[in-house]
Amino acid sequence: MRLFCCGSWKRARRGVAVVSLLTFIAFVPGALAFERDAAWNNTYSQGLALYQQYCAQCHGKNGEGGLGLPLNLQSFLTIASKDYIERSIRHGRLERGMPPLAALLKPKQISAIANFVKSWQFEPSKAVANGRVDGDPANGRALFNGICVGCHGLKGEGGPKTGGGHIVSSLSGFAGPALSIQGFLKSATDGYIKATLMYGRVGTPMGAYLKGTQGFVELSEQEINDIVAFIRSWER
Numbered sequence: 050m051r052l053f054c055c056g057s058w059k060r061a062r063r064g065v066a067v068v069s070l071l072t073f074i075a076f077v078p079g080a081l082a083f084e085r086d087a088a089w090n091n092t093y094s095q096g097l098a099l100y101q102q103y104c105a106q107c108h109g110k111n112g113e114g115g116l117g118l119p120l121n122l123q124s125f126l127t128i129a130s131k132d133y134i135e136r137s138i139r140h141g142r143l144e145r146g147m148p149p150l151a152a153l154l155k156p157k158q159i160s161a162i163a164n165f166v167k168s169w170q171f172e173p174s175k176a177v178a179n180g181r182v183d184g185d186p187a188n189g190r191a192l193f194n195g196i197c198v199g200c201h202g203l204k205g206e207g208g209p210k211t212g213g214g215h216i217v218s219s220l221s222g223f224a225g226p227a228l229s230i231q232g233f234l235k236s237a238t239d240g241y242i243k244a245t246l247m248y249g250r251v252g253t254p255m256g257a258y259l260k261g262t263q264g265f266v267e268l269s270e271q272e273i274n275d276i277v278a279f280i281r282s283w284e285r
């Protein structure tokens with residue numbers, strides 16, 4: 050009786066262990082990072098080859114950045130959707146040197162590159178607002194002029210291009226990317242811009258501005274919405 054009881058209990062315990070292991074394998078990696086499903090597997094090597102051909106010269110072999118922004122930062126990947134990366138490839142940022150590739154590459158190839166870039170993500174994605182953010186662009190302009198122009202330019206045209214990367218250059222100061230060009234505005238959703246302002250980009254001069262994130266300058270969520278509305282007003 051005793052043996053029977055404990056044997057079945059052991060079996061049950063083993064069963065529980067197997068089930069929790071399966072749950073871990075099935076759900077945790079998906080919850081933690083970008084879903085690496087069958088489609089991702091199938092396009093990985095194609096994405097890698099296309100990335101090396103079309104992107105690596107500016108963004109670095111491993112997405113570490115160079116002439117272009119780093120693409121392998123967790124604080125970028127956890128808020129940037131695959132769609133944002135695809136739209137960035139299609140529209141480019143011509144004024145800043147990144148060519149639009151919509152006419153050159155097929156949608157499937159663009160998707161493969163975006164999947165490959167997303168494969169650098171290992172931290173869980175953050176929640177990013179959907180749709181338009183409700184803000185007051187006039188107040189946003191005042192805040193932008195006070196806080197952002199030093200790095201992003203008086204009209205959001207971006208900091209000086211140095212060819213030496215965007216991270217920090219003692220000669221150029223902190224070159225921020227352009228925020229008023231259409232290639233950026235057509236790629237970025239309000240939620241993506243808002244999340245960038247809230248959490249910043251760890252390891253770059255772009256700070257986290259949300260109150261409580263220990264940024265140098267702290268903003269309320271409404272003030273962040275106001276800045277997003279002002280940046281959006283540059284879209285044509």
Ligand code: HEC
Pocket residue numbers: 100103104105106107108116117118119120125133134137138142145146147148150162166207225226227228
């Ligand atoms: C000739 C250089 C060049 C090439 C080639 C290039 N880029 Fe870029 N890319 C840039 C620059 C420069 C920026 C930043 C624009 C700015 O400073 O305003 C950028 C910005 C981006 C951004 C926005 C990053 C962010 O933090 O929001 C993404 C995404 C991106 N590039 C992806 C790609 C991918 C993928 C490819 C290959 C298909 C590619 N780029 C090819 C120069 C390039």
Ligand code: HEC
Pocket residue numbers: 118119122125192193196197198199200201215216223224225226228233242245246250253254255256258276
């Ligand atoms: C000290 C310089 C600095 C200041 C101040 C600054 N930024 Fe940035 N910002 C940067 C840099 C550098 C990057 C690119 C970070 C990277 O390498 O990914 C960036 C990235 C961004 C991006 C992402 C752009 C893209 O292509 O994905 C947005 C949006 C942005 N900043 C908005 C703002 C706004 C709005 C303010 C003011 C509240 C601000 N920044 C203040 C330097 C700065």
